[in-house]
Amino acid sequence: xxxxxxxxxxxxxxxxxxxxxxxxxxxxxxxxxxxxxxxxxxxxxxxxxxxxxxxxxxxxxxxxxxxxxxxxxxxxxxxxxxxxxxxxxxxxxxxxxxxxxxxxxxxxxxxxxxxxxxxxxxxxxxxxxxxxxxxxxxxxxxxxxxxxxxxxxxxxxxxxxxxxxxxxxxxxxxxxxxxxxxxxxxxxxxxxxxxxxxxxxxxxxxx
Numbered sequence: 001x002x003x004x005x006x007x008x009x010x011x012x013x014x015x016x017x018x019x020x021x022x023x024x025x026x027x028x029x030x031x032x033x034x035x036x037x038x039x040x041x042x043x044x045x046x047x048x049x050x051x052x053x054x055x056x057x058x059x060x061x062x063x064x065x066x067x068x069x070x071x072x073x074x075x076x077x078x079x080x081x082x083x084x085x086x087x088x089x090x091x092x093x094x095x096x097x098x099x100x101x102x103x104x105x106x107x108x109x110x111x112x113x114x115x116x117x118x119x120x121x122x123x124x125x126x127x128x129x130x131x132x133x134x135x136x137x138x139x140x141x142x143x144x145x146x147x148x149x150x151x152x153x154x155x156x157x158x159x160x161x162x163x164x165x166x167x168x169x170x171x172x173x174x175x176x177x178x179x180x181x182x183x184x185x186x187x188x189x190x191x192x193x194x195x196x197x198x199x200x201x202x203x204x205x206x207x
Contacts, residue, residue, distance in 0.1 A: 005047070009071035012048050017186050021199060022051055024183040025111060025140050028201045029055065032138055036061040039106040042130060044095065044123075045113025049076040052109070056085045064089045064105065066098065095126050103132045111140045112199075115157040120165075124172045131206040137174060139165070143181065143198040151190040162200045174204035 005012075012018070029051075033039070037060035043052040046065040053076075055061045063085065067073050073092050080088060091098050108127045117123050127137050142149060142159035149158065166176035179202040189195050 005069040005072050009048065009069065009075050012072065012075065013050055019050075021183045021185050025199075025201070026051060026054060028140070028180075028182050029109065029138060030059070032136060032201075032203045033107060036107070038062065040064065040104070041107040041109055042066060042100075042105040044108060044110045044127070045116065046076065047072045049079060051111060053079060053085060055109075056088060061107075062087045064091065064100070066091045066093075066095060068092065068094060095123060100130055102129050103135075105130050106132055106135050108135070108137045110138065112142070114139060114141050115155050115159060118156040120157075121168065121172070124168060124174075128173045128206055133206060135206045137169070137204045137206065139202045139204075140182070140199060141165075142185075143200055145197055148189045148195060149187065149197055159197075160200075162202050166202060166204070169202075169204045173207060175207045176202060176204040 036055060039061055041052065041055055041061045042064040043049070044066050046052055046067050047069070049065050052063045052065055056063045065076060065088065070092060073090055077090060080090070108131060114120060131137065144159040144161055147154070147158045162179035166179065169176045179200045181198045182201045183199040184196040185199050186194060186196055
């Protein structure tokens with residue numbers, strides 16, 4: 001299986017539009033989790049780890065980074081080699097196959113990753129399995145869009161209806177909170193025309 005992010009990984013962190021979104025997402029995570037000191041955060045689809053590393057270094061969280069892209073994780077490992085983060089774990093592979101125990105994390109963070117997952121329900125159940133009772137699942141993703149966000153590539157989901165996603169979470173043992181649109185991500189489409197894509201944030205407690 002190829003690495004869809006191999007060409008993009010080296011320049012991933014240099015994208016100003018992505019950096020602007022991450023700044024707003026960081027603020028959302030901090031509001032949802034005012035005190036992350038000593039708490040274990042699993043970042044699913046971590047990419048180069050820009051958000052998780054900040055939560056570890058500035059907020060005192062313990063990080064488990066998970067991704068299927070070797071190229072993205074190579075960039076992350078380079079960052080950790082240059083500036084180690086105590087206790088950080090980097091795991092490559094599909095979530096169900098990784099050595100992660102039940103009720104072993106306090107927060108699962110899933111940022112613009114869920115739309116790459118063909119069958120969402122099994123992953124939601126995995127998130128619930130991994131979270132401690134009362135733990136939080138934090139999802140950030142695109143509102144429904146016309147497919148231009150990734151064009152000319154295609155992905156399993158062109159965004160999500162957050163109300164419908166909240167219903168899926170409730171069916172899997174979560175208590176979702178009302179979602180919010182936290183950022184308009186600016187991105188040129190396949191023809192170079194500027195577009196704005198609303199990003200939503202949804203927090204759900206494991207019950």
